[in-house]
Amino acid sequence: MEVKLNTNPNNKKQKYDKTLIIIPLLLVAIASVFFLVYPEKSASVLNNVSNYFVSKTGWLFMSFPPVMLLISMYWAFSKRGNIRMGGDNAKAPISMWTYIIILFSAGMGAGSVVFSMVEWAYYYSAPPFGMEAFSLAAAEMSTAYNMFHWGISIATLNMLLAIPFCYCYYIRKHNTLRLGDMCGIMIGEDKKYSKVLVKVINLIFIIAVLGSLSTTLGLGIPYISRSLSIVFGFPESSLINIAVILFIAVLFSFSSYLGISKGLQKLSEINVYWGFIFLAIILFGGSTIFILDNMANAIGLMLQNYIRMSFNLDPVFGGGFAQDWTIFFICYAWGFVAMTSVVIVKLSYGRTFREMILGNIFGVAAGLFVLMGINGSNALSLQLEGKFDVAGILASEGIQSAIVGILGQTVMGTVVGVIAFAIMLVLFIATTMDGASLTLASATIDKIDVKEEPSPVMRLVWCVILSVIPLTLTAVGAGLSTLQSLVNLIGWPIMIIGIFMLIKTFKWAKEDGY
Template identity: 30%
Template sequence: MLKRIEKGIMIPSILIVLGISFGIIINPETSKRIITQTQEIITNQYGYIYIWYGIFAFVFVIGISFSKYGRVRLGSKEEGPEFKTFSWAAMLFCAGIGASVIYWGVIEWAYYYIALPYGGKIESFQAAELAATYGIFHWGPVAWSIYAVSSASIGYLYHVRKVPVLRISEACRPILKEKVDGILGKGIDVLFILGLLGGAGTSLGLGTPLATEGIARIFNIEITIFLEIAVLLIITLLFAVSAYSGLKKGIKILSNINIILTIFLLLFVFVVGDTIFMINMGTSSIGVLIDKFPIMMTWLDPVGKSGFPQDWTVFYWAWWVAYAPFMGMFIARISKGRTVKNMLLGSITFGSIGCAVFFIILGNYGLNLQLSGSYNVIDSLSNFGGAVTIINILETMPVSKVIILLVTIVSIVFMATTFDSASYVMAVTVHKKQVENYEPDRWIRVFWALTLGVVPISFILLESELSILQTASIVAALPVTLIGVLTAWAYIKMVNEDR
């Protein structure tokens, strides 16, 4: 059983995760200060690296899609797509955004509304339009391009060259050559696992409080540490079972169910809310986004020094970068039979539109409450925080208990689909040579699923801040930008060599 495991990747990953987690837990204040200061240095002094990487990713994905490199089919010409388009889109969307899109989709506009970029007047109509637009930008084409960059080289290696391993380091082999077999290659894969664990912590840190608050409100019970742990255990059990079931029986089915529930939720809010306001503001937001897209992509505010692009755009790009190797591997794995163009454009199209719908419907529902005076979202955020405010917003809807229950279920399943996808990819990474369409050993899939759940549970039990682990993953994302560039270069090099 252990003979099939790449111990040089798995053991260091486990030891480093345990070491970092133990250090944070026993000395949280010092850890928080060091990691936060490092993050501030990176975002303030080197934020331009993330901004330029976002530009590179967007240009690369669009450029490759409409060139000869986009016509490459991932598999033989006789093979059709392994997954139907609905299931394929559902899996990549659920893996890529988790419950975070529900959390930020409802309230992200509020932070922009009172801290407007470009020196504009806060709480003005211009502020409302920009606030409704910036979330769509941060979760839009650039974000999904960052996710998709590595998928071309990984997909080509796995489905065309039939390389019997599926790792981010392997995607760098055309450039790094035999160095991939040494400590450098192992380091790349370990860095990938660490970034994924930290990124998963970010999603859990947002999704768990929301699900916990929803359960407490539905059953009118007090939020305790035991309730938080119970919610995490439910999520862990759900994605452990799904991971055990595999790609086609677990992840695919869970993703399909979640997308159907999500569509119902969005349609309900769209109908019971101010539908015309949502349509009008959504239309205006698309226009503002098209108008200001180049500025949003490049703005770092070196003169005004508001900190807005560092706190938001740079942070988001770093978050996407930390998750990008995982998403590149996952997108590549499920895209057999598709062309590279179909894979890349499908990823940014389905991903961007899916996220935009959340912000246009859920976000504008909350924004309309604020503008109409029906509910003061800004004050609620200041006094009660994000999770409570979101549930309070949902309580303004008809049959609110049912909607809160639905949001709670969707949040839990979103987290489960993200983490079962993550545990699957981590299991693939630590496996040695594989055969096509193989499934990694069940025990290793379940092991990583439990690891993803145990780490945040340990933080909660020992009353340590999970946000420290989240910040650490953002810090670790900086060198991943170089890996993304290497994989992009590798794809072009491989296609040119083979054709």
């Protein structure tokens, strides 16, 4: 169903805050130059700062997802859950299915696709809870932890900003999608420090979105380049990486120019249907019964150990599992929360808060369970049956080689499997970048109506800026540890700002009689 969300009824000229474009662009340029000139030093500084930060605030990050889940369920099943965004007679322009697949495609990024193949192997070789490495117990828990890291708790974090954004935008009718402006409204615009705080928070919001994209791009681009070198015999080089980035940039720029209904929606649908075909081939062309059994078993283990996983900081034995992985994924999600919140607002017209909350949490999580369950369980079966040493290749040669090896064991074979997986990555990256350009363009507009979209020109400006990030990461050869460190640092300001906004939103709802 095609919907027209990109209307501008009055054909009015949109007013942008140029400082919210110029300052982030300068910061990206400065950081890019520093990383290019001092790649090892910059990575070392970033890692040291991140490690210190995580050691001091890990307890807060770990405890927040289950708390947010309880708050979200309370809001959804209270009378507030019946509030319809846009008014009692508003009708949602897109189906719930389309709603979920756009959020899934734009909000997860290439990181979810890459980790779906190999994340379990990290936990198999260095398991939590003091388990023996490479044991059957570690293998069993590995997929469960994979689903935990990408499941309900992480999807719940979107609600920290989505609930305040939707309430402020639709119920209080403040036509702005700037995080700082919303905070200013909640604080009181007459306060002396309000204007300065608004500017700072708006910049934090934009930087957080830019930073969160670095991980999904840093994981996806190298694999696509490696795929081309394998299939066509190209030597791996910076030129191949640049060519891949430019191709993706053209794709998501074209989609962005078309708008939500003709661009992002269509691209998301293609993305999901391609993913279903790919996963169906993996499922029915591999150890089908083992994959299905392991998926069901992993979901059960995850639910059984949910509380323990949520608070597993391991202070006595000091294994560092949560610090290396769980906190990383929570921070990764925080970065995407900033971007996804705007997409949720623009798509949620005509939906109740209950539909918005349950669709985002359980709909998106269900998609992730399928992605992680099929890809991860298939690779695990290869490991346990001795067909391919995924964990060994991952440790010695890296993520890209491990994924290529896994795909070579499928019925598709190396060439077809590698190409099919690369296409899925391209589609995920393009939809994520398209959603990010919508978010960033919306975040720089002074006012934006319910059925209005940012101008195509401004979205294209952000598309160009977004393309600079993967070019820099590719040039400096940023590894997973560097990406993890960057993500760990961008999450905390979004969480703190979101907590304030959520508390204020509850007060507003009480004042409004909900």
